[in-house]
Amino acid sequence: MELSSKKKLHALSLAEKIQVLELLDESKMSQSEVARRFQVSQPQISRICKNKEKLLADWCSGTANRERKRKRESKYSGIDEALLCWYHIARAKAWDVTGPMLLHKAKELADIMGQDFVPSIGWLVRWKRRNNVGFGARHVLAPSFPPEPPPPGLTSQAQLPLSLKDFSPEDVFGCAELPLLYRAVPGNLGACDQVQVLLCANSRGTEKRRVLLGGLQAAPRCFFGVRSEALPASYHPDLVVPWLEWLAQFDRDMGQQGRQVALLLAARVVEGLAGLPGLYHV
Template sequence: MFPLFEYFLVSWIDAAAAEHVYINDDAIREQGKIIQKRLTELPGCKENYESFDMSSGWLQGFKQRHNVVLKKKNKDLVDPAEIPGHQMGMTMQLEKFAPRDRFNCSDLRLELTRLPETVPDRRRVTVFLCVNADGSEKRRVLVVNRVATPLSFSQEKVNPANLPVIYRYSQRPWYTGLWYDFLRTFDMEIRAEKRHAVLLCQTSPSYPPPTQPPHFYKGPPPPVLTNITLIFLPSNLPMSLQPLDQGIIACFKATYRRMYVQALALHRTLTGAGRSKLTHLECIGMIASAWQAIPPRTIVRCWQISGICQDLMREEVSEEFKPERYILTQESLCGRCVRQIMPHTHGESFRQFWQLDESLPSEGTAPDAVRLIDEAVAAGVLEHGPDGINLNDIETGEGDPMPEEIISSQTAIKYLSQVNRYLRSLPETELRVPQGRSIATRGAIEHNSRIISGVFQHIDNNKPSSRKGSSRIDTDGPEKEPQEQWDTETISQVYPSLLMS
């Protein structure tokens, strides 16, 4: 009926949800009037709102059409004196499972490229974390972005399936289909390992039980869980009872900010030139690294603080692994790097940067609907319609540094072979890796050789004989002339280590 108007109204609701702003039907109607007024001022808008009334019937239909679920204000929090009883009840449910089989999950909003004394940009993603009680199993991070293909992805020809995170695109920070996809995959993997696990999550419209899908859900059938037991925290309990909210999320954000600033400082040290921000691709990799960097003992401590796992209380956690100490360490390292790349930053600016979205407010500042409209108009919404807006231009197109050219397959093989030569020359038989682990040098060489073998297979699959009409062997490199032909005999002579695999 009014697609442009409804598009901007939904955009405002999503932006308000991202800022944790409480909204109700009256707020939607009020913003609707602002949006209508602004659209009627635009000469290219052909929608006429003179006889349009945002009645209760229209509003109900609008929310159903766009899957809008409004959160209610919770004024009936449980009496603090009753919290120990709830903790004991959850303990009794969780103690049926071993610590490695107790999981907690939650989502958070992360601002990717903010620095002290800089204007906030719109590079925000939703990050979904899941971890078990003994810290031995951090589930692969799920990242939800409003941009399907950021500029750095297309420049680097990135296949999202090869990223260290699960990357999804959605105009909404979170939706039911993502939750059901996660549960389906999680249950399947736990079942394959012949385990039974429990998953603790918050009671929220974002996490509907698979047995009670929302009426507006139109995706694949909800998963039937066979090896996962869901426990929903009562909505009237403070979220601080959730282990992730007891310091795990704060540690993750602190680690990410420290790594982000360190990367900029390292670039300045190595090249002598400064960068204002990293690309989306670099930030995505940093999210995965920050998640893996959190020590398991810190995770155990956060589960202890929640008070819902009495059997974990007997474990001693040294001072250095407590979340508050871990965050202070990250802050100190980050501060040193900030002084290196921004020597004139004063202490208060750094504190504001460091505390950025550390604890998201329950009620933030409502987004500016007029600004949302003006940005979309600049991107061509009036010419192409809502579906034709190039979100890459709005959110990620500006400021990304141009990457180096992607090397050819032959060059990749050359570099990988050089790494193998280096590894073979090492006197050590083991290599130390993060978190106190080690890998055999021979194992690293064999693994690298398998990568070389895979690159050769890629070349073989792209030979002219296997691709009709193609005169090129290597399609991912910048070189235009025909590439050298490789056969099994040559590979065996030049790279004998491949025979070991």
């Protein structure tokens, strides 16, 4: 009698596991239906659900290899994590990190931790693959736009308060946009690694408007399963700040509070607006 062979395990990559979670959350498919679609067993889908938070954290961190199908824990996980932390610090300081430097630092960390460990080239290759680390040319982060000259007629900073003498400090607001390079380490910077941030507060610092983030994705994966109302900031699916909408909402909010306020904007922003909305309280 011929014995049936064991069913071969089909491992899913991190990207595929995130797709599984999205299908279960958005399409309301059952675990069995999702298992058939990905040609895996239902218990595998169940384990993915149990590890949902860990998988999402790995996905959002950007350091995990998203195409890797199994995540095996290193025997020297403490050294692994400590070296990765040192690596990010070194790249943030624009150091030229090389393989020999990493091997030397790994040995140094092992000695500090009291572990009998001699890192090899093979271990370093596996460490780089595990942590999605690559060596490349350093990037010099240039500003998104050049410094602005002072507006015509404003020859001294001392003149600015004179134009605001009719407003209390609580009613003088400043607003600016800036790029946030949240993975800004040399050699690992792309367009998807930037969001645009809009900040606004009064001159006392006692009132801060809700932060507005602008990104490239309409539905970022890091927002998966999270209600937008629970976030500490608003999100706009575009790197271009919607100034007209933001100003109109700011004006309405000030009107509801019965206030007349001053709002300081960069000259570049004002010039870029095709037409200011009807503002009655700003």
